[in-house]
Amino acid sequence: MSMTSADNNFEIRMPTGTDDPLSDAEIQQYRKEIDRLDKEILAAVKRRAQISKAIGKTRMGSGGTRLVHTREVAIINQFREEIGEEGPALANLLLRMGRGKLG
């Protein structure tokens, strides 16, 4: 079964009460979509960390600071706007991963 992009952008049906639960088939499909999204999130998070480290190394190499505070604050605000109360925690996690170990 080849996954075309249309396959994984299907509409999510949100049950409203107790009379419209997801069918077993829907739950199967939704679980598979969560697994796919988790892989997508992990891959993007890893790539982001790698890119951020490369930028940080260049800044340090040229005597700059490793971090750009204003950019970090902008990212934290963007994440808060997009996903609400968990936004800052997710942004800070990504920023920590981008700093990597010192040295």
Next chain:
Amino acid sequence: MSMTSADNNFEIRMPTGTDDPLSDAEIQQYRKEIDRLDKEILAAVKRRAQISKAIGKTRMGSGGTRLVHTREVAIINQFREEIGEEGPALANLLLRMGRGKLG
């Protein structure tokens, strides 16, 4: 400038010392890629939370528990394996977002 998928899978060059810093053009490109990845992460995180809530509602509607402990533990372990020490924190954040507000 249309972004083909090839555009955003370019190889990341990691500076090794002080004599091979990223060029300004590279830094520009890497920053844009981080912005693109942040959007991708946010979209996937939002979609994941929506799907997880739909499943949770169905489980509660049919008298089941909202959470499946073994699945949550498996996800936390997967994230630890993939991204290391920040893995559990990221997994737990996604799981919290999937539970949504009670009621």
